[in-house]
Amino acid sequence: xxTDLFLIPFLTGLGLAILLPLLGCYLRLRxxxxxxxxxxxxxxxxxxxxxVGGLPPATGGITAAALAGxxxxxxxxxLSGGAAYAVLLLCGWSVAVxxxxxxxxxxxxxxxxxxxxxxxxxxxxxxxxxxxxxxxxGMLRILSRHLLLAHTYPDFFRIRGLRAWPTQIxxxxxxxxxxALATMTLGVMGAFALVFIPPWLAFRRATNWRGGLLSALxxxxxxxxxxxxxxLWFDQPFGPILAVVLVALGxxxx
Amino acid sequence: MLRAKALVAxxxxxxxxAIDFSLAAGEIVGLTGPNGVGKSTxxxxxxxxxxxxxxxxxxxxxxxLALQTQDVPPVDGLPLSGCDLxxxxxxxxxxxxxxxxERVDWRLDKLSGGQRHYxxxxxxxxxxxxxxxxxxxxxxxxxxGVRHLTAHLHERAREGCGIVVVSHDAAFVAAACDRVxxxxxxxxx
Numbered sequence: 001x002x003t004d005l006f007l008i009p010f011l012t013g014l015g016l017a018i019l020l021p022l023l024g025c026y027l028r029l030r031x032x033x034x035x036x037x038x039x040x041x042x043x044x045x046x047x048x049x050x051x052v053g054g055l056p057p058a059t060g061g062i063t064a065a066a067l068a069g070x071x072x073x074x075x076x077x078x079l080s081g082g083a084a085y086a087v088l089l090l091c092g093w094s095v096a097v098x099x100x101x102x103x104x105x106x107x108x109x110x111x112x113x114x115x116x117x118x119x120x121x122x123x124x125x126x127x128x129x130x131x132x133x134x135x136x137x138g139m140l141r142i143l144s145r146h147l148l149l150a151h152t153y154p155d156f157f158r159i160r161g162l163r164a165w166p167t168q169i170x171x172x173x174x175x176x177x178x179x180a181l182a183t184m185t186l187g188v189m190g191a192f193a194l195v196f197i198p199p200w201l202a203f204r205r206a207t208n209w210r211g212g213l214l215s216a217l218x219x220x221x222x223x224x225x226x227x228x229x230x231x232l233w234f235d236q237p238f239g240p241i242l243a244v245v246l247v248a249l250g251x252x253x254x
Numbered sequence: 255m256l257r258a259k260a261l262v263a264x265x266x267x268x269x270x271x272a273i274d275f276s277l278a279a280g281e282i283v284g285l286t287g288p289n290g291v292g293k294s295t296x297x298x299x300x301x302x303x304x305x306x307x308x309x310x311x312x313x314x315x316x317x318x319l320a321l322q323t324q325d326v327p328p329v330d331g332l333p334l335s336g337c338d339l340x341x342x343x344x345x346x347x348x349x350x351x352x353x354x355x356e357r358v359d360w361r362l363d364k365l366s367g368g369q370r371h372y373x374x375x376x377x378x379x380x381x382x383x384x385x386x387x388x389x390x391x392x393x394x395x396x397x398x399g400v401r402h403l404t405a406h407l408h409e410r411a412r413e414g415c416g417i418v419v420v421s422h423d424a425a426f427v428a429a430a431c432d433r434v435x436x437x438x439x440x441x442x443x
């Protein structure tokens with residue numbers, strides 16, 4: 001096996017293993033962890049639609065997730081309590097499965113997206129991740145205090161005249177784009193597992209917000225490294241192995 | 255810094271009787287009255303959240319407001335410490351009572367209800383603000399907490415901050431406030 005062959009997938013996944021647990025902390029803060037699953041499914045559907053339409057799948061996935069993230073706010077009043085995410089998830093899943101069932105091209109990509117074939121990552125995906133991860137992390141750092149304040153003291157946040165849109169639509173968009181990028185690489189469930197489980201475990205024990213972020217990051221990285229090695233060793237698709245490792249870690253800690 | 259003339263406030267419809275109210279910098283004014291008279295609604299109107307149906311409300315331009323409501327900050331299950339909470343609003347832990355200062359690094363969901371309430375209140379009271387609006391701040395506080403709060407309201411007022419306090423606690427209002435405005439039930443006819 002050539003080391004170079006696996007270096008690109010390893011680095012691509014590593015960038016996402018840093019980003020997703022941190023993003024997941026803010027999604028969990030806002031009680032929007034279901035959003036990760038919704039955006040991942042919408043991104044998968046968008047990628048397949050783009051493929052069928054003769055466009056690059058990554059462009060379709062990212063565009064669909066971005067539209068879902070930004071458009072969700074338009075229906076926020078009518079689809080409260082997480083209903084918007086459930087609707088997005090079901091729409092994304094049904095479109096993706098129907099396309100995969102009826103188009104041979106889409107079937108192959110559909111399997112890759114749902115299996116999470118990290119080892120097929122290309123140099124373009126690595127570049128996209130390498131450019132996006134620092135930008136998204138930087139934006140999260142800027143938004144962090146307002147996200148915490150808007151959740152904990154919503155009235156205080158409003159009366160201080162702080163603009164809500166960067167915190168609300170800005171974060172939704174950021175989450176959607178990050179999840180789309182992750183879905184293209186780690187698969188739907190691999191991306192969701194990295195967003196959901198590390199913060200879930202970290203929030204149980206950390207004594208402060210910074211500690212929670214660091215713990216989630218550490219758990220995500222350990223699980224990613226273990227899953228990468230295990231999937232390679234046993235020649236298995238990466239997404240399910242990552243999910244199994246994270247679930248096992250979760251059960252041990254919980 | 256705040257002046258209201260014949261102000262009638264409410265959410266979807268008017269709920270308060272017309273009231274005249276004023277507050278100067280460095281003053282602490284208590285708002286009392288029976289349940290349902292609209293004390294919290296009036297406070298919300300001062301903060302620009304509830305609607306003004308008639309009368310006039312004037313706030314000094316550029317005023318920085320801080321509002322404490324009766325809602326409990328949703329922190330259960332979150333790794334948020336007292337320091338995190340204070341950092342969010344820009345409040346300093348300096349001056350916290352000893353029984354809370356030693357727990358300021360603890361997770362908020364590990365504190366008692368009273369300790370958590372006082373920290374949440376402190377984060378608003380000591381946020382950089384010119385006008386502080388407090389709704390039932392003595393809820394969940396024991397006698398030591400009420401004494402400490404009373405002393406710190408005076409200290410905050412000495413710094414030039416105007417404070418409006420809604421409270422049912424007559425002893426606290428008498429000890430903390432420079433002036434008390436008693437709200438009356440709105441005449442529905």
